[in-house]
Amino acid sequence: MAALMNVCVAGAGTIGSLLAAHLGRVTDVSVLVRREEHARALNRDGLRVSGRADFTVRVTAAVDPADLPEPDLVVVACKGSDLEAVAAGIEGEFGRATVMTIQNGLGAEDVVAARGRWPLLSSVTFMSGTRHSDTHVEYILDAATWIGPYRATTPADARTVADLLVGAGLKAEPYDDLRPAQWSKLIFNATVNGVAALTGLPHDHHFAEEPLGPLVHALMDEGKAAAAAAGVQLAEDPWEMNVFATQRGFRHSPSMLEDVRAHRPTEVELINGSLVRSARANGAPVPLQETVYALVRGREESYS
């Protein structure tokens, strides 16, 4: 992988904005966005972070990749529900870049891989924040981003990007194989996002107590069996992640809950759908995960 002189962040929602702003402190950053107005605002005002840090950086933003400097690294940071469109938008561009996905769930790498021959890195992130405007994001949970090789990349490439993120003030760790981490988060997200979207509860103490705690535990047990059937040994126990997060008292609103509240498409296919499909393919029964998956899809059907 070339030296990381220029990083492009594709998609500037909460995670994309947090990445772009922090990286802007240590390297040249360009931002690929969907709306002209968003690009204009970023070029004019820069990008501000508040919360756990407080600074503003200059970035170069555009809606057309041809209007951006040639990047060494592209982080595709859009939500899973926008991934097809963003991947299609960079097809044939950024010929010398390595591309890294960071979406929840499974399968984002393959969506990008289908659009070009870039070397690919996988990542999952646990950081979170609140996007206050096109040019202002609040950094709330300073949790790690885990990075691993996916296609035509090496553990050393994952380390290079992790070091860059750490140098920029974020938490990051490289892995030789990301799947154990990705599956830990997949099981956590399929369960916590699904239960939150269906109950309307933020991720709080209810998820570790009666009456929901036993259901959350059973959903995670099914997820663990699906991981084992896929040959993956988990990096972390999703139930312990759940208990830890609820004890910290953040009452975080999972993105799927925010999506159903706002009647937006959710990431249910990349998260719950990919867990269920993997389990089916490997002969692991996951009836409760199937139930949550069907109910969230039903919830999306109720928008119209």
Next chain:
Amino acid sequence: MAALMNVCVAGAGTIGSLLAAHLGRVTDVSVLVRREEHARALNRDGLRVSGRADFTVRVTAAVDPADLPEPDLVVVACKGSDLEAVAAGIEGEFGRATVMTIQNGLGAEDVVAARGRWPLLSSVTFMSGTRHSDTHVEYILDAATWIGPYRATTPADARTVADLLVGAGLKAEPYDDLRPAQWSKLIFNATVNGVAALTGLPHDHHFAEEPLGPLVHALMDEGKAAAAAAGVQLAEDPWEMNVFATQRGFRHSPSMLEDVRAHRPTEVELINGSLVRSARANGAPVPLQETVYALVRGREESYS
């Protein structure tokens, strides 16, 4: 059972109003309500039915049972979530009456039985309507009410009440044993109300198609196994009831969906809770019904 010269309807929501108004055409009807304002409006304006019928009857209403004529039959028609309060309110009253419950789910009879020695009838109803005001209810779905003996009553008593309802312009059928009908509706309601409350969907074609149809079918299969474990042979197949209702195209909003939309307590305990508890007691595994039960309770927790 004495001749039915005077019927008291306790609780004048949609079902109570439909019953009181129709019965008011053929017998003296009194109505026991919770709010003074409601009683005054009924005494002043009578009770109007629109929709499948259009008439107004005079009724005698009060918030205190002592202010009502002595009834021969009391229909406790409140929602399950108000049942404890209504049953407590008639304790020691109506000494010569037979009392009939009509709540969804299982166990309403026992709540009433604990409050007095009245002979008891059970019933379940499939009719539905919309309550437009304290004195106006619209009669929408003219489906039957099924009636059976419960304590110190006979099939002949059930027939007497069914005949009264039919004479009043409603549909009703007596049963020697109501449990096969009650369980059919229990399984239907636990599934359809639960899925509707969690997805936000009215009871429409989604409940018989992908992705929700297979879940609805599996939930009903668990319910059937729970009925069999309880020694009950179902009167009707809940899945056929589901397909029939969705094909009629009413897009009915189940009460549990309306309750969660309005952040009201639901009937989840009498419906989903009693199905799950009966299954547990009889050793029938119902993991998907347990899931829906826990999620709806979680939804109620989200109100505060």
